[in-house]
Amino acid sequence: MSCTYGNKTLSGTYITDRDGMAVVKLSSGYNIGVEKAFCTLVSPAPASAPRAAPIRQDPKLPELAIISTGGTIASRIDYRTGAVTSQFDADDILTAIPALAEIGRYRTKVLYTILSENMTPAIWQELAKAVYDEIKHGVTGVIVTHGTDTMAYSAAALSFMIDTPVPVIFVGSQRSADRPSSDNAMNGVCAALAAESDLGEVAVVMHATTNDDSCAIHRGTRVRKMHTSRRDAFLSIGIPPVGTVDYATRTVT
The missing domain is CATH 3.40.50.1170 (L-asparaginase, N-terminal domain)
Known part of the structure; x- marks a missing residue:
């Protein structure tokens, strides 16, 4: 993710977003919160791990x-x-x-x-x-x-x-x-x-x-x-x- 704020552009790993704020991990290891409107996602988020098959349930149990x-x-x-x-x-x-x-x-x-x-x-x-x-x-x-x-x-x-x-x-x-x-x-x-x-x-x-x-x-x-x-x-x-x-x-x- 690339974010531009106050004439400065920083790149980092997109973590999550909440309430319009993007959380980005910088190469320094620090996390920053930036308004999502100022950021561009330049690479797709990693694919989610496949879900495990649901456990089998015994219909005789409560x-x-x-x-x-x-x-x-x-x-x-x-x-x-x-x-x-x-x-x-x-x-x-x-x-x-x-x-x-x-x-x-x-x-x-x-x-x-x-x-x-x-x-x-x-x-x-x-x-x-x-x-x-x-x-x-x-x-x-x-x-x-x-x-x-x-x-x-x-x-x-x-x-x-x-x-x-x-x-x-x-x-x-x-x-x-x-x-x-x-x-x-x-x-x-x-x-x-x-x-x-x-x-x-x-x-x-x-x-x-x-x-x-x-x-x-x-x-x-x-x-x-x-x-x-x-x-x-x-x-x-x-x-x-x-x-x-x-x-x-x-x-x-």
Whole structure:
């Protein structure tokens, strides 16, 4: 990409654009943001990698819905920039966590692909409608993938917006899927198990400890994120968690 700004022309690698601004990596390694109107794409963007075949789903298993809004659980490292970017959709999550296919069969919907700091009350309304539609369809439970920074706010909002007879489980991850210490797979499996429980409310399911042993089920109106990077960053405030998912035995208590 070539960009001209203030009588000076710079060339670099096109990364992305948002809100009319192009992000360009210069040969120096620095990234700059320039108004897209001043830039010309001189070479085609690299072709996307072919999508993996959808995982086979067992029609005998309970039907769950996955509504994807983005966040780290749906992200990977962009090695051009070193940043974590939201690039997965709901079907990608199933491919990335094959163990989900042993728990249920899934309807998937990509509502948004955003980082959680960009969540808004208007999107909460859209999300509540999407969750309602899935409940009306007759699914056993609904899983909402969400960035962790504002997940507690979204869970609380939907708790007041939806009177649900089935579990509505918010889940995220502190570390992206391609990091060795990622918590996305365990959190995803725990969320699916919680979504098949007899819980009739909105909850957040995340690591209960720093180890890969169990997840806590937090009531949507009483959960808070207490740390920026710990895998057990979420705690119930004023009450104990409403349940626990044992990862090894795949049991919910």
